[in-house]
Amino acid sequence: MHPILKLVAQRLALSTVLLLAASVLIFVGTQILPGDVAQSILGQGATPENLANLREELGLNQPAISRYFSWLGDVLHGDLGTALTNGRDIAESLGYRLKNTLFLAFWAAIISVPLAIFLGLLAVRYKDRWPDKLISAVTLTSISIPEFLIGYVLMYFIAVKLGWFSSVAMINDSMSLGEKLNAIALPVMVLTLVVLAHMMRMTRAAILNVMQSAYVETAELKGLSSFDVIRKHAFPNAIAPIVNVVMLNLAYLVVGVVVIEVVFVYPGMGQYLVDHVSKRDVPVVQACGLIFAAVYIGLNMIADIVSILANPRLRHPK
Amino acid sequence: MKNIPISAMIGLFFTALYFFIAIFAPWIAPYGMAEVAGDVWEPSSAKFLLGTDSIGRDLLTRMIYGGRTTIFIATMATILSFTTGATLGFLAAVSGGWIDQVLSRFVDLIMSIPSLIFALVVLSVMPVTIPVLILVMGLLDATRVFRLARAVAVDITVMDYVEAARLRGEKIVWIIFREILPNALSPLVAEMGLRFIFMVLFVSTLSFLGLGVQPPQADWGGIVKENKDGIVYGIPAALVPAFAIATLAISVNLVADWVLNRTTSLKGGRG
Secondary structure, eight states, X not given: OOHHHHHHHHHHHXXXXXXXXXXXXXXXXXXXXXXXXXXXXXXXXXXXXXXXXXXXXXXXXXXXXXXXXXXXXXXXXXXXXXXXXXXXXXXXXXXXXXXXXXXXXXHHHHHHHHHHHHHHHHHHHTTTSHHHHHHHHHHHHHHHSOHHHHHHHHIIIIIIISOOSOSSOOOOTXXXXXXXXXXXXXXXXXXHHHHHHHHHHHHHHHHHHHHXXXXXXXXXXXXXXXXXXXXXXXXXXXXXXXXXXXXXHHHHHHHHHHHHHHHTTOOSHHHHHHHHHHTTOHHHHHHHHXXXXXXXXXXXXXXXXXXXHHOHHHHSOO | OOOOOHHHHHHHHHHHHHHHHHHTHHHHOSSOTTOBOSSTTOOOXXXXXXXXXXXXXXXXXXXXXXXHHHHHHHHHHHHHHHHHHHHHHHHHHHHOHHHHHHHHHHHHHHHTSOHHHHHHHHHTTSOXXXXXHHHHHHHHHHHHXXXXXXXXXXXXXXXXXXXXXXXXXXXHHHIIIIIIHHHHHHHHHHHHHHHHHHHHHHHHHHHHTTSSSOTTSOOHHHHHHHHHHHHTXXXXXXXXXXXXXXXXXHHHHHHHHHHHHHHXXXXXXXX
């Protein structure tokens, strides 16, 4: 087999194992309560019959290991179970919401990735002068404020004071693409700000690292303009770390989405998860947790594979 | 302590100020924590410096008590994550072999799930109380500290003085706490600042989602949750915690930066 194919196959296998282990962890995470899940769902006032019924329904009378395997088996068949609170099929409700979440994350990524790389280049070009300092100061501030507060700050100034966009991001299938984009403008802006800061700082660091190498000095000495030096010599060599940075930040975006959806009342996965955590709806929480973990592990795996492909030295591990 | 740069001085001053306010909250706050003192969402006045909140409590009082809760939880969680993370990280580095493998792979596994998602999963079955929050946040974050502590300690364990300590038959506890800890302290202290900020953001996020500190107890994330409906009517009460969190985060960052620079610069030395 071709060595690169073999490496990719190895990474794939490793991620699958990791995902399996993560599913164990998520399952165990909902079982570590010292008391009893049924008790904590129904609260103190539950009658013994109700408790017994719920235990039967959740299969709590079986040992944890057999419960785990029957859960895993169902998940592998695409059956995520039914929600305790409304008895609806989880896979059905999730599918629609997953689509919405991906829609939101997609547009945030489309805007933030090119912007972050451009600003990173700008910061390197004007290193230690005012554009660099300004960008650093702004990004440091936006890292220091939690996502949901950035959301409310933007909502207050842009939606309420200026009246440009709506303050809630309700979307449904009957809306046209334009209407949908208008509705999600604010959440996309917040997500962009949140990942932009991390992505830009890491891009800046990656390019600066390349800029200190000998071939860049040569390019400078032979009289190329500084943007040409960056574009022709520094950027191609910085691509591997940058792609890595982008992937890691997309993974981060997936988590940021959870909070932002709650702020803007957006009908996505994050809102669904948070709602059902407060209702103590364990099957829904497990399903959502598993999907988030899968996306996160998947993006990290892609980052890993890309950096191996882009760097010949990593292709031949010693 | 003579040549502290001005940015670190500012950072130290504000960090100290926040901690001071947090500790002496009952004596500083003008009203009681849950006392309804005025009308709903009054604008700021001489009587209520920051105005009132969604049910007429003084916002400044809520912010002071909120800071107390937030800072307390963040501090305790940071301490927990550092003691477990650093101890296990040093243990992994010193023992090597299968102990190192088991611990490292386990940490890799936990880090493969985003910590907010994992915290939500666990909190869906746990009673949401302050000790549980501290435990969940501290242990989840210990994975990050573990990685750093292990990386730092691996470089130290190969030093001659550690070898000498091993040869003279010191126990593993002595090696960890008397040989490695003092030499690994500086990077860990710098990291501690960043972890503390992360904890403040984490607990605020959880409280905002309604899964952290429970009312009537005040905390910064909870204040946003309580007052978020006012935003639509143009009442900025929910934005006040943003200012508090950002200033605290930036001041701690300034201090951490200084500690880090001091340890990495050749001139500063390891004083």
